[in-house]
Amino acid sequence: MSGMWGNKLKISIFGESHGNAIGITIDGLPTGFEINMENILEEMSRRAPGKSKLSTARKESDKPEILSGFFEGKTTGTPLCAIIRNSDMHSKDYGKLKSVMRPGHADYSGNIRYNGFNDYRGGGHFSGRITAPLVFAGSICKQILESKDIYVTSHVKRIGKVEDKDFSEVKLNKDIISELRNEELPLLIKDNEEKMRNEILEAKKDGDSVGGIIECGIIGIQAGIGDPFFDSVESTLAHLLFSVPAVKGVEFGKGFEMASLRGSECNDEYYYDREEVKTYTNNNGGILGGITNGMPILFKTVIKPTPSIAKEQKSINISEKKDESLKIEGRHDPCIVQRAVPVIESVAAIGLLDLIL
Amino acid sequence: MSGMWGNKLKISIFGESHGNAIGITIDGLPTGFEINMENILEEMSRRAPGKSKLSTARKESDKPEILSGFFEGKTTGTPLCAIIRNSDMHSKDYGKLKSVMRPGHADYSGNIRYNGFNDYRGGGHFSGRITAPLVFAGSICKQILESKDIYVTSHVKRIGKVEDKDFSEVKLNKDIISELRNEELPLLIKDNEEKMRNEILEAKKDGDSVGGIIECGIIGIQAGIGDPFFDSVESTLAHLLFSVPAVKGVEFGKGFEMASLRGSECNDEYYYDREEVKTYTNNNGGILGGITNGMPILFKTVIKPTPSIAKEQKSINISEKKDESLKIEGRHDPCIVQRAVPVIESVAAIGLLDLIL
């Protein structure tokens, strides 16, 4: 099993890249919430391919149809299901992939898991396309969070060799958040944009791809959210983040850097800002003992380089049980970090809403 | 809620540092499995404090009593509960901590979460001591995994400035695993041991603490385990790993390093080793699309420096609602990385067994 998650807010995801439709059911939404459909489409378009040279030319209409749980412009509180029809499918491109396993993709592990019965076309259920319904659901969750003055944002921390600042180095507020929202490559150091673009385009030119890091920040979240152990904020968010294809690492606050630091450099000292409790630093990313302390939640997620590359790669043919090299044809993303940004924000919003409902 | 987790194997954890007892219930164990109690005690003693200068002098007997689910030396298959009585508690040490919040600990976030009703003595339910039952459960899971020829091991990848090799640089096998098992600081480069010890003792001398990274490797796991999305191996393991106090980051395979790499450097190319499918490299840590590919599972976990340090720190007094600096008295661990090793292995074993049952 794989497609259902949640406690107070539950989601159920389904679909394959080249099947009839992909979609998601969201259960446990508050009743009577007025959904801003335009905003959903904007968010989904941030994820959609075909917008610039940075991503694949495949066009996905990504137009969701709400089937249930939505009445007179508002959530009813009963399960809300939305589907997105698949189109612009070049199924022929994928014939060979039934037998020859693409390195870095789930072709082989998926084939074993499903005894060869999975829909292999375009990666099937493993396709990044299945994150579109996550963005649909996440957009609604973000809207609900924003109605409670909680904002989820992110920037591209790194692509290849180019690195952006950390959120902890700026005063994260609504102004910064609205600036970041409209960018294909949301950045704290604007001068990085061209450099990052070049990293991607160089990889593309080489028939290769490049990875990156997304940093996410959540402001407006009160202290006391989450639980120790298995419902910790970190466990909840990491669970969802690692569900996103291509995510290979998650860290909160200073994360892996803490291995080289002393306790005195990692502890966040407290003070009273009038009535409000704050910390001078936010090395722990707003979470202590699995529970929010009222400071912004900060975490970073690494997105691996797109496995689909134009270079010839060594591989195997599982039908003929022999080695066979492979050159992947067709349209590919030289980098998916920028397309993953709304996906990461979406699962963070879904996880957070589940925790605070 | 916080204390229950699992699908096919479920655990329920309970206890506070200074309460009557801590413990765990394990539900869904196979029937008729002969438990090696001596091995459990060994594993628990790896986690226990008081063994060397590297950890606190607090003595914890850590002697588990099995209450149920165990009959004539074997698991019955019904819920197995074990408890560990608390002792050697210096409750007086903690009087002040009711009001003055220790930076880096869950004192403040926990106080808000539980409206001030949580047992604050020794960190209460947030205490690292509550990981002892996890090691109890994890030891049983490791024994069951070993009966299926699956082995969970780890080494200290980094403490402070001292770094060990990666598992991907050696041929991970049972010989290496048995060597690592008996070490307080399990290392691939033995010469690192004294350097790491010095890192810790220097931090101790300074009234400070130091963090580190644990790398975990799992061999013998077949391909096809796990699911895409919400029951991915990465989601399952990360969920549990982030439940462990002090864990602030988790990465699989090359993890965050992938941000600076190309697709051609991250993809693991396949070949047939006789009948068996293998990859030349293991950059993805044995997991693709959330599912095992038959190569060893490799992941790294960062452990933050112990927040309890002897240095004076700025903080707040929440009873009097004012700033108040704090100097933590008593016995502390200058480093908990070495004690966290069996905990990390334990939750990995619990997560893995849940996936393969």
Add this chain to the structure above:
Amino acid sequence: MSGMWGNKLKISIFGESHGNAIGITIDGLPTGFEINMENILEEMSRRAPGKSKLSTARKESDKPEILSGFFEGKTTGTPLCAIIRNSDMHSKDYGKLKSVMRPGHADYSGNIRYNGFNDYRGGGHFSGRITAPLVFAGSICKQILESKDIYVTSHVKRIGKVEDKDFSEVKLNKDIISELRNEELPLLIKDNEEKMRNEILEAKKDGDSVGGIIECGIIGIQAGIGDPFFDSVESTLAHLLFSVPAVKGVEFGKGFEMASLRGSECNDEYYYDREEVKTYTNNNGGILGGITNGMPILFKTVIKPTPSIAKEQKSINISEKKDESLKIEGRHDPCIVQRAVPVIESVAAIGLLDLIL
């Protein structure tokens, strides 16, 4: 929340009577199972209205479209979602029902639960129509069970004053099962059919409705399925059965009759039938301690009379906060017992498959 259920097999249901579509996602199906679509349509047509004078004239096409998890005629093992478009909707009929609460329906309880934001047309998410996706899912589960030689069947035990025999009075086998399958009113005493038909038609003539009891039998199930306490076969099946609208009681084996009996009359004595363990009687309905004993599983479910009746009823107008009597117009079922038969079998099949996977 409401729409998701399951452990090893999970379902997620959605839809409203007059929304765009209703549907279900099934997660955890075995891979490579060849689905018999014709059989699904037959089963769904058993539930569909408009077939005889015994049920409402509302026509529902009930044609499911599979969106995912299905490839080249077989299950892939990834989530299988199917939707059924709504049609033949007389939404105008329901205008008044926004304010005046139909007795026996969920109009009032649902209005309070969803703060008035639920889709009230045709009962919305509470409509019996939402059981169509359950029959879709249940049909697949029944097919899978039958491939393992497990058969789920049922007969109408009672409608109004007319009572059929018990399954325990006949030797339940595949012959009886195939006879029962094709009947609108499946009965062990065929002479009952006209009497039951008359009970229903008399109620219809009076502008009233009538209830009944369905007895379900499952053969071929091995001993040792289920668990004590919260995953007992009885808990699992009862949970699902009480999810079906109109079910107000569930009993296993002799059920409520046991209150008047002695232990010696309820215990099922064992014997060896060659190598096989059997009991002389089956008063406990094949379940002891929550676990199957190898005898047929037998349970009865009471279906309340359709709440929609033509008679004038006292009620309230919640918009105007005053008493207001109500006469429900439109097409109604004088009895839904016969239409509930495939629904009861379906949830039993879903529950059972979850337990044995």
Add this chain to the structure above:
Amino acid sequence: MSGMWGNKLKISIFGESHGNAIGITIDGLPTGFEINMENILEEMSRRAPGKSKLSTARKESDKPEILSGFFEGKTTGTPLCAIIRNSDMHSKDYGKLKSVMRPGHADYSGNIRYNGFNDYRGGGHFSGRITAPLVFAGSICKQILESKDIYVTSHVKRIGKVEDKDFSEVKLNKDIISELRNEELPLLIKDNEEKMRNEILEAKKDGDSVGGIIECGIIGIQAGIGDPFFDSVESTLAHLLFSVPAVKGVEFGKGFEMASLRGSECNDEYYYDREEVKTYTNNNGGILGGITNGMPILFKTVIKPTPSIAKEQKSINISEKKDESLKIEGRHDPCIVQRAVPVIESVAAIGLLDLIL
């Protein structure tokens, strides 16, 4: 698996009749609730055997020890675990039962389920004794519900041939509830007491046992609690009720009687009692569409006759694979209905609290 249940309030039960201890962990309790320990002991003593001639002479101290989640007399909000040590165990009595299966008990189904590794002594994990922790947890839940003016009560509706009134025939209020609380056989018709006692004692004299029905009523519950489908109040309560050993049927409101009634006799007509919505009757037991309507929740549970009887019974010896008759020695309950009353109330309170938290 078997021992864990819940959504917002979770319980984890463990133990065997003749093991070291039995117990329960409750996760998700509100923080700072002051527990009345005396009341818990009273409730547990209602369930305990040895009080009168109506039940077995086995003495169980049933003294719970709280291990965690409880600090300075109040719940902390972290998991609360309590254990009860086993004592007065006559393990020798059970030697024979390893091989000869007691009819009506879980000996055989449990043996198959656990491959013969379950603790068979005294029924092991299947023993009615394991309901003691449920009463412990249920008592706390009842206290919390009472703090919100919600009361759970019950009476013995039937034992053998003697029948009590229905709750729907009286005006259920706090006065009746406090009267019922102190009775070994809580009854609405007090004259029934001696008759019921005689039913039990006659069965005892015959070396037999007798079953009965418990009706449970819950007042003070607001409208709008529960959900359609899988989190319906009926599904939630039935799931827990069928977890209790010996329960073979559950019905809400008029339940099975509805099969013989018309819609006009089952629908509950509404009226305004000043501002408050009420129904003239309560045939649906306070639940419509799975959701409370504000009227008392009413349900009945049938308890089968104790399977342990002194009469000789036909059975099998599974070690020798042959038929072998059996005469159960030792102390037995001629009726467990009266002891089951606090258990039924407890699981109802647990289920209800989970729904309203």
